[in-house]
Amino acid sequence: MDAATFRRLGHALIDWVADYRERLPTLPVRSNVAPGTVRQQFPHAPPNLGGQIDSALAALDTAVLPGITHWNHPSFFAYFPSNTSFASILADIVASGIGSQGMSWETSPAATEVEEVMMDWLRQMLSLPAKFEGVIHDTASTATLCALACARERSLAFAPQGLQGAQAKLCIYASDQAHASIEKAVRLAGFGKEYLRLIPTDDAHAMRPGLLADAIANDRQLGHVPCAIIATTGTTATTAMDPVDACAAIAVANHAWLHVDAAMAGCAMILPECRHHWHGIERADSLVLNPHKWLGVGFDFSAYYCRDAQHLIRVMGTNPSYLRTVRDHEVKNLRDWGIPLGRRFRALKLWFLLLDQGVDGLQAHIRKSLALAQRFCALVDAHPDWQRMAPMSLQTICIRHRPAGLDEQQLARHNLAIARRINDSGKAYLTPTVLKGTQILRVSIGAERTTEREIDALWHCLQISLSD
Ligand SMILES: Cc1ncc(COP(=O)(O)O)c(C=O)c1O
Numbered sequence: 001m002d003a004a005t006f007r008r009l010g011h012a013l014i015d016w017v018a019d020y021r022e023r024l025p026t027l028p029v030r031s032n033v034a035p036g037t038v039r040q041q042f043p044h045a046p047p048n049l050g051g052q053i054d055s056a057l058a059a060l061d062t063a064v065l066p067g068i069t070h071w072n073h074p075s076f077f078a079y080f081p082s083n084t085s086f087a088s089i090l091a092d093i094v095a096s097g098i099g100s101q102g103m104s105w106e107t108s109p110a111a112t113e114v115e116e117v118m119m120d121w122l123r124q125m126l127s128l129p130a131k132f133e134g135v136i137h138d139t140a141s142t143a144t145l146c147a148l149a150c151a152r153e154r155s156l157a158f159a160p161q162g163l164q165g166a167q168a169k170l171c172i173y174a175s176d177q178a179h180a181s182i183e184k185a186v187r188l189a190g191f192g193k194e195y196l197r198l199i200p201t202d203d204a205h206a207m208r209p210g211l212l213a214d215a216i217a218n219d220r221q222l223g224h225v226p227c228a229i230i231a232t233t234g235t236t237a238t239t240a241m242d243p244v245d246a247c248a249a250i251a252v253a254n255h256a257w258l259h260v261d262a263a264m265a266g267c268a269m270i271l272p273e274c275r276h277h278w279h280g281i282e283r284a285d286s287l288v289l290n291p292h293k294w295l296g297v298g299f300d301f302s303a304y305y306c307r308d309a310q311h312l313i314r315v316m317g318t319n320p321s322y323l324r325t326v327r328d329h330e331v332k333n334l335r336d337w338g339i340p341l342g343r344r345f346r347a348l349k350l351w352f353l354l355l356d357q358g359v360d361g362l363q364a365h366i367r368k369s370l371a372l373a374q375r376f377c378a379l380v381d382a383h384p385d386w387q388r389m390a391p392m393s394l395q396t397i398c399i400r401h402r403p404a405g406l407d408e409q410q411l412a413r414h415n416l417a418i419a420r421r422i423n424d425s426g427k428a429y430l431t432p433t434v435l436k437g438t439q440i441l442r443v444s445i446g447a448e449r450t451t452e453r454e455i456d457a458l459w460h461c462l463q464i465s466l467s468d
Helices: 003-026 053-067 086-098 109-126 140-156 180-188 209-221 244-253 265-270 272-278 309-316 347-381 408-425 452-464
Strands: 133-137 170-175 196-199 225-232 257-261 286-289 302-306 386-388 396-401 431-435 438-444
Touching: 003 053, 086 347, 109 133, 109 265, 109 302, 109 347, 133 140, 140 170, 140 180, 140 225, 140 257, 140 286, 140 302, 140 309, 170 180, 170 209, 180 196, 196 209, 209 225, 209 244, 225 244, 244 257, 265 272, 265 286, 265 347, 302 309, 347 386, 347 396, 347 452, 396 408, 408 431, 408 438, 408 452
Parallel strands: 170 196, 170 225, 225 257, 257 286
Antiparallel strands: 133 302, 286 302, 386 396, 396 438, 431 438
Protein backbone atom coordinates (compact mmCIF):
# COMPACT_ATOMS: atom_id res chain seq x y z
CA MET A 1 0.00 0.00 0.00
CA ASP A 2 1.35 3.42 -0.84
CA ALA A 3 0.91 6.49 1.32
CA ALA A 4 -1.78 7.94 -0.96
CA THR A 5 -3.96 4.82 -0.64
CA PHE A 6 -3.32 4.73 3.10
CA ARG A 7 -4.43 8.36 3.36
CA ARG A 8 -7.61 7.73 1.33
CA LEU A 9 -8.60 4.59 3.22
CA GLY A 10 -7.53 6.06 6.54
CA HIS A 11 -9.85 9.03 6.10
CA ALA A 12 -12.68 6.69 5.12
CA LEU A 13 -12.02 4.54 8.18
CA ILE A 14 -12.05 7.52 10.53
CA ASP A 15 -15.44 8.39 9.03
CA TRP A 16 -16.53 4.80 9.53
CA VAL A 17 -15.58 4.86 13.22
CA ALA A 18 -17.23 8.25 13.77
CA ASP A 19 -20.42 7.06 12.02
CA TYR A 20 -20.35 3.85 14.04
CA ARG A 21 -20.10 5.77 17.29
CA GLU A 22 -22.94 8.09 16.25
CA ARG A 23 -25.30 5.26 15.41
CA LEU A 24 -24.35 3.11 18.41
CA PRO A 25 -27.63 3.80 20.27
CA THR A 26 -29.56 2.29 17.35
CA LEU A 27 -27.64 -1.00 17.39
CA PRO A 28 -28.50 -4.02 19.57
CA VAL A 29 -26.12 -3.90 22.54
CA ARG A 30 -25.23 -7.58 22.53
CA SER A 31 -24.44 -9.42 19.35
CA ASN A 32 -27.10 -11.99 18.57
CA VAL A 33 -25.23 -14.04 16.00
CA ALA A 34 -25.13 -17.81 16.29
CA PRO A 35 -21.72 -19.46 16.75
CA GLY A 36 -19.94 -19.82 13.40
CA THR A 37 -21.92 -17.07 11.64
CA VAL A 38 -18.95 -14.73 11.39
CA ARG A 39 -16.51 -17.47 10.45
CA GLN A 40 -18.76 -18.56 7.58
CA GLN A 41 -18.44 -15.15 5.92
CA PHE A 42 -14.74 -15.72 5.40
CA PRO A 43 -13.22 -17.81 2.60
CA HIS A 44 -11.69 -21.07 3.76
CA ALA A 45 -8.18 -20.03 2.66
CA PRO A 46 -6.33 -16.70 2.61
CA PRO A 47 -6.33 -14.65 -0.62
CA ASN A 48 -3.35 -15.39 -2.81
CA LEU A 49 -3.65 -12.07 -4.54
CA GLY A 50 -3.69 -8.75 -2.73
CA GLY A 51 -5.21 -5.55 -4.03
CA GLN A 52 -8.52 -6.15 -2.28
CA ILE A 53 -8.18 -3.76 0.62
CA ASP A 54 -10.92 -1.54 -0.81
CA SER A 55 -13.42 -4.25 0.08
CA ALA A 56 -12.47 -4.03 3.77
CA LEU A 57 -14.88 -1.23 4.64
CA ALA A 58 -17.92 -2.97 3.22
CA ALA A 59 -16.86 -6.27 4.81
CA LEU A 60 -16.65 -4.58 8.20
CA ASP A 61 -20.34 -3.76 7.98
CA THR A 62 -21.50 -7.12 6.68
CA ALA A 63 -19.12 -9.66 8.22
CA VAL A 64 -17.81 -8.08 11.40
CA LEU A 65 -20.27 -5.62 12.90
CA PRO A 66 -23.11 -8.13 13.39
CA GLY A 67 -20.70 -10.13 15.53
CA ILE A 68 -19.81 -7.22 17.78
CA THR A 69 -21.16 -6.64 21.27
CA HIS A 70 -21.02 -2.90 21.70
CA TRP A 71 -19.13 -2.10 24.88
CA ASN A 72 -19.37 1.63 24.21
CA HIS A 73 -23.15 1.49 23.79
CA PRO A 74 -24.99 3.81 26.21
CA SER A 75 -27.13 0.85 27.34
CA PHE A 76 -24.16 -1.39 28.13
CA PHE A 77 -24.60 -2.39 31.79
CA ALA A 78 -22.83 -5.76 31.76
CA TYR A 79 -19.53 -6.84 33.37
CA PHE A 80 -17.79 -3.46 33.86
CA PRO A 81 -17.56 -0.25 31.86
CA SER A 82 -14.92 -0.38 29.15
CA ASN A 83 -14.85 3.00 27.52
CA THR A 84 -12.67 3.79 24.54
CA SER A 85 -12.73 7.54 24.15
CA PHE A 86 -12.26 9.19 20.77
CA ALA A 87 -9.04 10.73 22.07
CA SER A 88 -7.53 7.37 22.92
CA ILE A 89 -8.55 5.98 19.51
CA LEU A 90 -6.53 8.76 17.91
CA ALA A 91 -3.60 7.94 20.17
CA ASP A 92 -3.79 4.30 19.14
CA ILE A 93 -3.52 5.36 15.51
CA VAL A 94 -0.41 7.36 16.34
CA ALA A 95 1.10 4.43 18.27
CA SER A 96 0.48 2.07 15.36
CA GLY A 97 1.58 4.68 12.86
CA ILE A 98 4.91 5.13 14.61
CA GLY A 99 5.12 1.39 15.14
CA SER A 100 7.79 1.64 17.81
CA GLN A 101 8.87 -1.10 20.15
CA GLY A 102 9.52 0.29 23.61
CA MET A 103 11.31 -2.65 25.17
CA SER A 104 14.35 -0.54 26.10
CA TRP A 105 14.73 3.18 26.58
CA GLU A 106 17.02 3.29 23.53
CA THR A 107 14.56 1.51 21.24
CA SER A 108 12.32 4.60 21.50
CA PRO A 109 13.16 6.98 24.34
CA ALA A 110 9.81 8.75 23.96
CA ALA A 111 7.86 5.54 24.57
CA THR A 112 9.58 5.08 27.93
CA GLU A 113 9.57 8.70 29.00
CA VAL A 114 5.95 9.46 28.05
CA GLU A 115 5.00 6.34 30.03
CA GLU A 116 7.00 7.60 33.01
CA VAL A 117 5.23 10.96 32.85
CA MET A 118 1.78 9.44 32.39
CA MET A 119 2.19 7.02 35.26
CA ASP A 120 3.30 9.89 37.44
CA TRP A 121 0.36 12.04 36.35
CA LEU A 122 -2.02 9.19 37.09
CA ARG A 123 -0.33 8.66 40.47
CA GLN A 124 -0.97 12.30 41.29
CA MET A 125 -4.58 12.01 40.14
CA LEU A 126 -5.01 9.08 42.54
CA SER A 127 -3.19 10.94 45.32
CA LEU A 128 -0.75 8.08 45.79
CA PRO A 129 2.55 8.84 47.57
CA ALA A 130 5.52 9.78 45.35
CA LYS A 131 7.38 6.59 46.25
CA PHE A 132 4.89 4.60 44.16
CA GLU A 133 6.26 4.06 40.67
CA GLY A 134 4.07 2.78 37.89
CA VAL A 135 4.24 0.81 34.68
CA ILE A 136 1.62 -0.06 32.09
CA HIS A 137 0.57 -3.68 31.70
CA ASP A 138 -2.02 -5.18 29.38
CA THR A 139 -4.45 -6.34 32.07
CA ALA A 140 -4.98 -6.62 35.81
CA SER A 141 -4.50 -10.38 35.49
CA THR A 142 -0.92 -9.86 34.30
CA ALA A 143 -0.26 -7.21 36.96
CA THR A 144 -1.48 -9.51 39.72
CA LEU A 145 0.73 -12.31 38.42
CA CYS A 146 3.69 -9.90 38.59
CA ALA A 147 2.72 -8.93 42.13
CA LEU A 148 2.62 -12.55 43.24
CA ALA A 149 5.98 -13.25 41.60
CA CYS A 150 7.41 -10.28 43.55
CA ALA A 151 5.84 -11.55 46.77
CA ARG A 152 7.20 -15.05 46.17
CA GLU A 153 10.74 -13.80 45.55
CA ARG A 154 10.65 -11.62 48.65
CA SER A 155 9.57 -14.59 50.77
CA LEU A 156 12.21 -16.81 49.17
CA ALA A 157 14.94 -14.14 49.27
CA PHE A 158 15.57 -14.89 45.58
CA ALA A 159 16.70 -18.44 46.32
CA PRO A 160 17.89 -19.92 43.00
CA GLN A 161 15.94 -23.11 43.66
CA GLY A 162 12.73 -21.11 43.72
CA LEU A 163 9.73 -22.75 45.32
CA GLN A 164 11.30 -26.15 44.72
CA GLY A 165 13.90 -25.44 47.37
CA ALA A 166 11.49 -24.09 49.96
CA GLN A 167 10.92 -26.14 53.10
CA ALA A 168 7.85 -24.20 54.22
CA LYS A 169 4.70 -23.78 52.15
CA LEU A 170 3.96 -20.25 51.00
CA CYS A 171 0.32 -19.19 51.43
CA ILE A 172 -1.72 -16.52 49.65
CA TYR A 173 -4.82 -14.86 51.13
CA ALA A 174 -7.72 -13.18 49.34
CA SER A 175 -11.42 -12.87 50.01
CA ASP A 176 -14.01 -15.37 48.83
CA GLN A 177 -15.16 -12.61 46.46
CA ALA A 178 -11.74 -12.13 44.82
CA HIS A 179 -11.59 -12.23 41.04
CA ALA A 180 -10.72 -15.49 39.26
CA SER A 181 -7.47 -13.90 38.10
CA ILE A 182 -6.16 -14.25 41.66
CA GLU A 183 -6.49 -18.01 41.65
CA LYS A 184 -5.02 -18.10 38.16
CA ALA A 185 -2.00 -16.07 39.29
CA VAL A 186 -1.57 -18.33 42.32
CA ARG A 187 -1.46 -21.34 40.01
CA LEU A 188 0.78 -19.72 37.41
CA ALA A 189 3.23 -18.42 40.00
CA GLY A 190 3.62 -21.96 41.26
CA PHE A 191 2.10 -21.64 44.74
CA GLY A 192 -0.52 -24.30 44.09
CA LYS A 193 -4.24 -23.73 44.48
CA GLU A 194 -4.19 -25.63 47.74
CA TYR A 195 -2.29 -22.78 49.36
CA LEU A 196 -4.76 -20.08 48.38
CA ARG A 197 -6.92 -19.19 51.38
CA LEU A 198 -10.24 -17.61 50.51
CA ILE A 199 -11.26 -15.60 53.56
CA PRO A 200 -14.99 -15.32 54.29
CA THR A 201 -16.64 -11.96 53.76
CA ASP A 202 -19.11 -9.92 55.79
CA ASP A 203 -22.66 -8.86 54.89
CA ALA A 204 -21.24 -6.16 52.62
CA HIS A 205 -19.14 -8.90 50.89
CA ALA A 206 -15.85 -7.42 52.12
CA MET A 207 -13.05 -9.48 53.61
CA ARG A 208 -13.28 -10.00 57.36
CA PRO A 209 -9.85 -8.99 58.70
CA GLY A 210 -10.29 -10.94 61.93
CA LEU A 211 -10.71 -14.13 59.92
CA LEU A 212 -7.70 -13.19 57.79
CA ALA A 213 -5.58 -12.87 60.92
CA ASP A 214 -6.94 -16.22 62.18
CA ALA A 215 -6.13 -17.97 58.90
CA ILE A 216 -2.58 -16.63 58.96
CA ALA A 217 -2.10 -17.67 62.58
CA ASN A 218 -3.38 -21.12 61.71
CA ASP A 219 -0.97 -21.43 58.80
CA ARG A 220 1.92 -20.26 60.94
CA GLN A 221 1.13 -22.98 63.45
CA LEU A 222 1.34 -25.50 60.64
CA GLY A 223 4.78 -24.13 59.74
CA HIS A 224 3.58 -22.35 56.60
CA VAL A 225 4.69 -18.87 55.54
CA PRO A 226 2.14 -16.10 54.85
CA CYS A 227 3.46 -14.79 51.56
CA ALA A 228 0.87 -12.35 50.20
CA ILE A 229 -2.50 -10.83 50.96
CA ILE A 230 -4.62 -9.57 48.11
CA ALA A 231 -7.17 -6.97 49.10
CA THR A 232 -9.80 -6.13 46.52
CA THR A 233 -10.98 -2.56 46.20
CA GLY A 234 -14.16 -3.20 44.25
CA THR A 235 -14.96 -6.88 43.92
CA THR A 236 -16.28 -8.12 40.61
CA ALA A 237 -19.73 -9.19 41.75
CA THR A 238 -20.75 -6.29 43.98
CA THR A 239 -17.86 -3.76 44.05
CA ALA A 240 -17.31 -4.57 47.73
CA MET A 241 -14.31 -2.93 49.36
CA ASP A 242 -11.93 -5.02 51.44
CA PRO A 243 -10.51 -3.03 54.38
CA VAL A 244 -7.10 -2.13 52.97
CA ASP A 245 -5.82 -0.52 56.16
CA ALA A 246 -6.63 -3.54 58.33
CA CYS A 247 -5.14 -5.87 55.70
CA ALA A 248 -2.01 -3.70 55.63
CA ALA A 249 -1.59 -3.95 59.39
CA ILE A 250 -1.87 -7.74 59.18
CA ALA A 251 0.52 -7.85 56.23
CA VAL A 252 3.15 -5.79 58.06
CA ALA A 253 2.84 -7.88 61.23
CA ASN A 254 3.37 -11.05 59.21
CA HIS A 255 5.95 -9.79 56.69
CA ALA A 256 3.49 -10.59 53.93
CA TRP A 257 3.19 -8.70 50.64
CA LEU A 258 0.04 -6.61 50.24
CA HIS A 259 -1.32 -6.33 46.71
CA VAL A 260 -4.49 -4.32 46.07
CA ASP A 261 -6.68 -5.34 43.15
CA ALA A 262 -8.60 -2.19 42.26
CA ALA A 263 -9.20 -3.20 38.65
CA MET A 264 -12.31 -1.15 38.00
CA ALA A 265 -13.01 0.75 41.22
CA GLY A 266 -9.50 2.18 41.30
CA CYS A 267 -10.64 4.56 38.55
CA ALA A 268 -13.02 6.19 41.06
CA MET A 269 -10.07 7.06 43.29
CA ILE A 270 -9.43 10.12 41.13
CA LEU A 271 -12.31 11.52 43.20
CA PRO A 272 -11.27 12.67 46.69
CA GLU A 273 -14.73 11.73 48.00
CA CYS A 274 -14.16 8.07 47.03
CA ARG A 275 -10.70 7.59 48.49
CA HIS A 276 -11.98 6.45 51.88
CA HIS A 277 -12.70 3.18 50.05
CA TRP A 278 -9.00 2.38 49.90
CA HIS A 279 -7.90 4.01 53.12
CA GLY A 280 -4.43 2.66 53.92
CA ILE A 281 -3.45 2.24 50.25
CA GLU A 282 -0.07 3.89 50.89
CA ARG A 283 0.88 0.79 52.89
CA ALA A 284 0.33 -1.56 49.94
CA ASP A 285 3.36 -3.10 48.28
CA SER A 286 1.65 -3.05 44.91
CA LEU A 287 -1.67 -2.17 43.35
CA VAL A 288 -3.40 -2.40 40.01
CA LEU A 289 -6.18 -0.44 38.40
CA ASN A 290 -7.49 -0.47 34.86
CA PRO A 291 -7.94 2.95 33.28
CA HIS A 292 -9.20 0.90 30.32
CA LYS A 293 -12.29 0.08 32.31
CA TRP A 294 -13.98 3.21 33.55
CA LEU A 295 -11.71 6.14 32.71
CA GLY A 296 -11.92 6.06 28.92
CA VAL A 297 -8.43 4.87 28.00
CA GLY A 298 -9.03 2.36 25.21
CA PHE A 299 -8.21 -1.27 25.95
CA ASP A 300 -5.57 -2.23 26.86
CA PHE A 301 -4.10 -0.11 29.63
CA SER A 302 -3.65 -1.52 33.11
CA ALA A 303 -1.71 0.57 35.62
CA TYR A 304 0.54 -1.32 38.03
CA TYR A 305 2.12 0.61 40.89
CA CYS A 306 4.72 -0.68 43.31
CA ARG A 307 6.42 0.79 46.33
CA ASP A 308 9.82 -0.76 45.64
CA ALA A 309 10.64 -0.58 41.95
CA GLN A 310 14.12 -2.01 42.52
CA HIS A 311 12.57 -5.19 43.85
CA LEU A 312 10.29 -5.43 40.79
CA ILE A 313 13.29 -4.97 38.49
CA ARG A 314 15.20 -7.67 40.33
CA VAL A 315 12.29 -10.07 39.84
CA MET A 316 11.52 -9.19 36.22
CA GLY A 317 14.90 -8.07 34.92
CA THR A 318 17.08 -9.85 32.36
CA ASN A 319 20.40 -8.72 30.99
CA PRO A 320 21.39 -10.54 27.80
CA SER A 321 24.19 -8.95 25.80
CA TYR A 322 21.98 -8.22 22.80
CA LEU A 323 19.74 -5.95 24.90
CA ARG A 324 22.47 -3.97 26.66
CA THR A 325 22.97 -0.30 25.78
CA VAL A 326 25.39 2.35 26.93
CA ARG A 327 22.53 4.25 28.57
CA ASP A 328 21.34 1.42 30.82
CA HIS A 329 22.71 2.98 34.01
CA GLU A 330 20.86 6.28 33.37
CA VAL A 331 17.43 5.15 32.19
CA LYS A 332 14.44 2.89 32.82
CA ASN A 333 14.24 -0.14 30.58
CA LEU A 334 10.58 -1.01 30.96
CA ARG A 335 11.06 -4.57 29.71
CA ASP A 336 12.47 -5.14 33.22
CA TRP A 337 9.21 -3.98 34.84
CA GLY A 338 6.97 -6.76 33.59
CA ILE A 339 6.69 -10.04 31.73
CA PRO A 340 6.89 -9.24 27.99
CA LEU A 341 10.01 -7.98 26.34
CA GLY A 342 8.20 -6.08 23.59
CA ARG A 343 6.08 -3.12 24.60
CA ARG A 344 3.57 -0.99 22.72
CA PHE A 345 3.35 2.78 23.08
CA ARG A 346 0.23 2.69 25.25
CA ALA A 347 1.00 5.84 27.25
CA LEU A 348 -0.12 7.99 24.33
CA LYS A 349 -3.70 6.95 25.02
CA LEU A 350 -3.78 8.46 28.50
CA TRP A 351 -1.91 11.55 27.33
CA PHE A 352 -4.40 12.27 24.54
CA LEU A 353 -7.33 11.55 26.85
CA LEU A 354 -6.03 14.00 29.44
CA LEU A 355 -5.33 16.64 26.80
CA ASP A 356 -8.90 16.22 25.58
CA GLN A 357 -10.80 16.01 28.86
CA GLY A 358 -8.43 17.07 31.61
CA VAL A 359 -8.63 15.68 35.11
CA ASP A 360 -11.83 17.71 35.56
CA GLY A 361 -13.48 15.95 32.64
CA LEU A 362 -12.57 12.49 33.90
CA GLN A 363 -13.78 13.33 37.39
CA ALA A 364 -17.05 14.60 35.93
CA HIS A 365 -17.49 11.35 34.04
CA ILE A 366 -17.03 9.22 37.18
CA ARG A 367 -19.34 11.49 39.17
CA LYS A 368 -21.97 11.19 36.46
CA SER A 369 -21.81 7.38 36.67
CA LEU A 370 -22.21 7.54 40.44
CA ALA A 371 -25.23 9.83 40.15
CA LEU A 372 -26.84 7.59 37.53
CA ALA A 373 -26.33 4.61 39.81
CA GLN A 374 -28.11 6.50 42.61
CA ARG A 375 -31.00 7.20 40.25
CA PHE A 376 -31.30 3.53 39.32
CA CYS A 377 -31.08 2.51 42.98
CA ALA A 378 -33.93 4.85 43.88
CA LEU A 379 -36.13 3.23 41.22
CA VAL A 380 -35.36 -0.24 42.58
CA ASP A 381 -35.85 0.76 46.20
CA ALA A 382 -39.23 2.32 45.48
CA HIS A 383 -40.62 -0.94 44.10
CA PRO A 384 -41.78 -3.59 46.58
CA ASP A 385 -41.05 -6.58 44.27
CA TRP A 386 -37.46 -5.63 43.52
CA GLN A 387 -34.77 -6.28 46.06
CA ARG A 388 -31.21 -4.96 46.28
CA MET A 389 -28.84 -7.81 47.06
CA ALA A 390 -25.73 -5.90 48.12
CA PRO A 391 -24.83 -2.43 49.33
CA MET A 392 -23.92 -0.10 46.47
CA SER A 393 -20.47 1.35 47.06
CA LEU A 394 -19.99 2.99 43.66
CA GLN A 395 -21.89 2.14 40.47
CA THR A 396 -22.67 -1.58 40.57
CA ILE A 397 -26.22 -2.41 41.55
CA CYS A 398 -27.06 -6.01 42.44
CA ILE A 399 -30.76 -6.76 42.32
CA ARG A 400 -33.32 -9.46 41.89
CA HIS A 401 -37.02 -9.56 41.21
CA ARG A 402 -38.85 -11.26 44.01
CA PRO A 403 -42.54 -11.70 43.42
CA ALA A 404 -44.49 -13.43 46.17
CA GLY A 405 -45.00 -17.17 46.07
CA LEU A 406 -41.76 -18.33 44.40
CA ASP A 407 -39.23 -20.53 46.16
CA GLU A 408 -35.47 -19.98 45.79
CA GLN A 409 -35.11 -22.26 42.76
CA GLN A 410 -38.02 -20.63 40.99
CA LEU A 411 -36.64 -17.20 41.83
CA ALA A 412 -33.30 -18.15 40.31
CA ARG A 413 -34.96 -19.33 37.08
CA HIS A 414 -37.22 -16.28 37.01
CA ASN A 415 -34.30 -13.84 37.32
CA LEU A 416 -32.17 -15.71 34.79
CA ALA A 417 -35.09 -15.50 32.38
CA ILE A 418 -35.36 -11.74 32.95
CA ALA A 419 -31.68 -11.33 32.08
CA ARG A 420 -32.05 -13.51 28.99
CA ARG A 421 -35.04 -11.56 27.71
CA ILE A 422 -33.34 -8.21 28.18
CA ASN A 423 -30.03 -9.31 26.68
CA ASP A 424 -31.74 -11.05 23.74
CA SER A 425 -33.80 -7.94 23.06
CA GLY A 426 -30.66 -5.93 22.32
CA LYS A 427 -32.14 -2.98 24.20
CA ALA A 428 -29.74 -3.29 27.14
CA TYR A 429 -27.10 -5.70 28.36
CA LEU A 430 -26.61 -6.76 31.97
CA THR A 431 -24.92 -9.65 33.74
CA PRO A 432 -26.68 -12.38 35.69
CA THR A 433 -24.45 -13.89 38.34
CA VAL A 434 -24.60 -15.94 41.50
CA LEU A 435 -23.78 -14.15 44.75
CA LYS A 436 -23.16 -16.54 47.64
CA GLY A 437 -25.58 -19.05 46.20
CA THR A 438 -28.29 -16.58 45.15
CA GLN A 439 -29.04 -15.78 41.52
CA ILE A 440 -28.87 -12.03 41.04
CA LEU A 441 -28.80 -9.48 38.23
CA ARG A 442 -25.89 -7.15 38.11
CA VAL A 443 -26.15 -3.67 36.60
CA SER A 444 -22.81 -1.93 36.11
CA ILE A 445 -23.12 1.72 35.16
CA GLY A 446 -20.31 3.74 33.62
CA ALA A 447 -20.42 3.82 29.83
CA GLU A 448 -19.34 7.22 28.58
CA ARG A 449 -22.60 7.96 26.77
CA THR A 450 -25.07 6.63 29.34
CA THR A 451 -27.58 9.25 30.46
CA GLU A 452 -30.70 9.31 32.61
CA ARG A 453 -32.60 8.28 29.49
CA GLU A 454 -30.84 4.91 29.27
CA ILE A 455 -31.21 4.37 33.03
CA ASP A 456 -34.94 4.94 32.84
CA ALA A 457 -35.15 2.78 29.71
CA LEU A 458 -33.35 -0.06 31.51
CA TRP A 459 -35.85 0.15 34.36
CA HIS A 460 -38.67 0.02 31.82
CA CYS A 461 -37.04 -3.01 30.11
CA LEU A 462 -36.83 -4.78 33.45
CA GLN A 463 -40.55 -4.27 34.02
CA ILE A 464 -41.61 -5.51 30.60
CA SER A 465 -39.27 -8.50 30.77
CA LEU A 466 -41.01 -9.93 33.82
CA SER A 467 -43.00 -12.25 31.61
CA ASP A 468 -42.64 -13.61 28.06
C1 LIG B 1 -11.71 -7.13 40.65
C2 LIG B 1 -11.17 -7.56 39.31
N1 LIG B 1 -9.88 -7.95 39.22
C3 LIG B 1 -9.35 -8.36 38.07
C4 LIG B 1 -10.09 -8.37 36.91
C5 LIG B 1 -9.45 -8.85 35.64
O1 LIG B 1 -9.21 -7.78 34.80
P1 LIG B 1 -8.33 -7.92 33.48
O2 LIG B 1 -9.27 -8.23 32.37
O3 LIG B 1 -7.70 -6.57 33.31
O4 LIG B 1 -7.34 -8.99 33.69
C6 LIG B 1 -11.42 -7.97 36.95
C7 LIG B 1 -12.25 -7.98 35.73
O5 LIG B 1 -13.42 -7.80 35.73
C8 LIG B 1 -11.97 -7.56 38.18
O6 LIG B 1 -13.27 -7.21 38.29
